[in-house]
Amino acid sequence: MGNYQWNWHVIFEEVAGTNEHYYQWLLSGLGWTVAVALSAWVIALILGSLIGTARTAPNKWLAGLATAYVELFRNIPLIVQLFLWFFVLPEMLPQAAGDWMKQSMPLPEFFTAMVGLGLFTSARVAEQVRTGIMALPRGQKNAGLAMGFTLPQVYRHVLLPMAFRIVIPPLTSEFMNVFKNSAVALAIGLTELTFQMRQITGEYAPSNPIEVMTIVSVIYLILAFSVNRLMALIERRVRVPGYISGGK
Template structure:
């Protein structure tokens, strides 16, 4: 094999003149990936929960709204959605809003478009998890809540959702992991996340193995932390008689 390994390149100052090293680029990309993913996860959990509830309420119009949302965001490829949010949406918004977005610093544009796109895409998947969790509960729980004098929304708030969320912790773990991996697609619109920094490092150093191995290890570290966190959440929230309970 003629490849010349040089792990020391990671500690070398970057050739662009910035006061950092190539390892600093990777750490910067790691921070961007984590920031985008966590912000998008907040959107995904809130929006996904809302539409997941809509899909289970006894109102055909509300259920249809949830179904349409899921159909749109799950059936359009993620990379196409990134292009729509970053390139297309500013052009079709009212001129004042579109121009305001275009006048933002490029980094803010990349970050905000990535967070919104990734959050709403993942929300469609979270929606299905929430719907499944609610539908997995005995019908008597909803009836019991209404019989106690709760309104429909109070029944969801105090009776159904607290149990449904505990049931769906394992599938939510998978979605939480996926949002970190899917964030790599944001590099296609210019976001300097982990994958983009890896390609940039290869362009400047030609040390492709070191670059992508470092980034792979960074993703593995993220996954290990997320898995450990979600195992702890699952252990604390499991209920006897349900999935994962004793």
């Protein structure tokens, strides 16, 4: 490394054999990373909230199914789940549906990564939501029922608003993890940021690949920091004194 010639302008060089520049590939990868991460987070937050709520329901069958969902998607590695969604599922469906998924579905890598990452993260979000609900005093639920609310109304208007305030810090970590876990999507061919980095430093390697890898690392750091600051702002605005996410 002592003789290594640093060149931070390497990303502005033209990719060998093309009319494009390295920074254009990285910007394209960044766009796909943000798109798949945000889409997966929407799925994870909505589905995870429903599953987490179901885990605290008095109906044992509903709670059991929700628990099985969490254990299934939380304990199978993400990369394995993506392979199953992308390569195995089309072969298990009726031929017409399988052929559509493999040949006619628009952006199959993107939608597979979005769904796979969303379901994987939803199991983790569900645990955070369940923990938040269970951390609330039992009296809040009983008070809601005593006021004439139905059980769904108690969850909607009393328990969930408080629970989400409590679990914002762990949800921040899950939101950050979505961006980092999106890198696994390169395994099914999504040209996200890590895919572009590996392509640049591999097949189209410039004379200074270390700089490219460093720049990509900084981009991920900026994404994570931005998410952290956004969630911290939300936490300050909605925190409730006396609970985990707020001060006494």
